[in-house]
Amino acid sequence: MNIAFKSLANKYGTPLYIYDFDSLQARYLSLKEAFEGQKSIIAYAIKANSNLSVIKRLASLGAGADCVSIGEVRRALKAGVDRYKIIFSGVGKQDHEIQEALESEILFINLESEAEMKRVEFIAKQLDKEARISIRVNPNIDAKTHPYIATGLHESKFGVEIDMAKRMYIYAKNSPHLNPIGIHFHIGSQLTQLEPIREACAIVADLTRSLRAIDIDIKFFDIGGGLGVQYSDEITIDPKAYANAIKEATKGLDVTIMCEPGRYIVANSGYFLTKVLYEKQNPTHRFVIVDGAMNDLIRPSLYGAYHKIEAVEVVGEESPANVVGPVCESGDFFGKGVYLPPLAPNDLLVIHSAGAYGFTMSSNYNTRNKSAEVALEEGKDRVIRARESFEELIRLEEEYL
Ligand code: LLP
Numbered sequence: 001m002n003i004a005f006k007s008l009a010n011k012y013g014t015p016l017y018i019y020d021f022d023s024l025q026a027r028y029l030s031l032k033e034a035f036e037g038q039k040s041i042i043a044y045a046i047k048a049n050s051n052l053s054v055i056k057r058l059a060s061l062g063a064g065a066d067c068v069s070i071g072e073v074r075r076a077l078k079a080g081v082d083r084y085k086i087i088f089s090g091v092g093k094q095d096h097e098i099q100e101a102l103e104s105e106i107l108f109i110n111l112e113s114e115a116e117m118k119r120v121e122f123i124a125k126q127l128d129k130e131a132r133i134s135i136r137v138n139p140n141i142d143a144k145t146h147p148y149i150a151t152g153l154h155e156s157k158f159g160v161e162i163d164m165a166k167r168m169y170i171y172a173k174n175s176p177h178l179n180p181i182g183i184h185f186h187i188g189s190q191l192t193q194l195e196p197i198r199e200a201c202a203i204v205a206d207l208t209r210s211l212r213a214i215d216i217d218i219k220f221f222d223i224g225g226g227l228g229v230q231y232s233d234e235i236t237i238d239p240k241a242y243a244n245a246i247k248e249a250t251k252g253l254d255v256t257i258m259c260e261p262g263r264y265i266v267a268n269s270g271y272f273l274t275k276v277l278y279e280k281q282n283p284t285h286r287f288v289i290v291d292g293a294m295n296d297l298i299r300p301s302l303y304g305a306y307h308k309i310e311a312v313e314v315v316g317e318e319s320p321a322n323v324v325g326p327v328c329e330s331g332d333f334f335g336k337g338v339y340l341p342p343l344a345p346n347d348l349l350v351i352h353s354a355g356a357y358g359f360t361m362s363s364n365y366n367t368r369n370k371s372a373e374v375a376l377e378e379g380k381d382r383v384i385r386a387r388e389s390f391e392e393l394i395r396l397e398e399e400y401l
Pocket of ligand 1: 045048066089186188189190224225226227260261262263264299303356357
């Protein structure tokens, strides 16, 4: 897609997040269609990009939502996601969150420990309800991704091991306030190999069969999220191959397949646009200092993640530069050794693949206000989040002065 970055910068200012809604729709549909002929729910992982307009657009296509806080559940409901396609996960749900989730009649709560199961049962009893639940199983699989985003090994805090899951399912089946209808796992994020997913599916499908054998009627088989995307030259998983592997593993189970993609849908539909403030050269390094910073897009600083960076409408002999922001940390960079032409103040740089875990992980560090967000839709652009002002940023402190 040819995006008019310069006019968007003139119209909305920088730094700026830009999302191509036509692309995110195409990404969603590519996955939905891969599951054709199979009962499926694509529960978009809100954490990747929780802008209400993004969720609304996906909801209008029939997407469900994978939420990890009651705030995300509220966002999903507000944006029009069907409540029976919303699930609530997370290792540390609080009482008020469990209560609201039960009252909101979402599809199910995904349990991550025995203690949490007892808490959900207790709260459901108080509300005189039966809580629909699933259990997050940790299949002890190495997802072969960055250690911070690998979640399927026993060293990770997520889910419960197979034997514990079995005990929990039996307990839940016998409780008048718990209704176990789902099974869940998620082995990690930015997965580029199908094999670990296939292995995990086989393990969890076996468990599902053994639960069925004792009359525990699992209806939803949730494989989590994690489908990787191309940030540079990664070879990614083909959605059809992904869907087929899951169909294969769950053969004969007659379950609704659920998956929870975040990054796959939004990462490459998003751009972060930033403006050059200065260039500076020291004896060994060229620095391009821009108006965006690690508080806006933390992935390079936090994970050493690569994001492609390009100059907008500037040409000239390229040389390597470190693209850095104004924040007072050496870790405040977007890229190192990036080949860029000579740049002048006000030139623009576009940072690619910024639609997932970009804005949602942004902060006010260094009292920097959060960027605006803009959507591109059928050739038009519109704001979907206004730029935060200083007044808004200090609003919750000011009255205590
Ligand atoms: N489902 C569960 C249970 C998850 O924990 C996650 C992500 C997802 C779905 C969505 O994963 P995705 O399809 O987007 O890979 N901030 C990191 C990623 C953290 C992912 C956490 N969990 C990053 O910027 O790479």
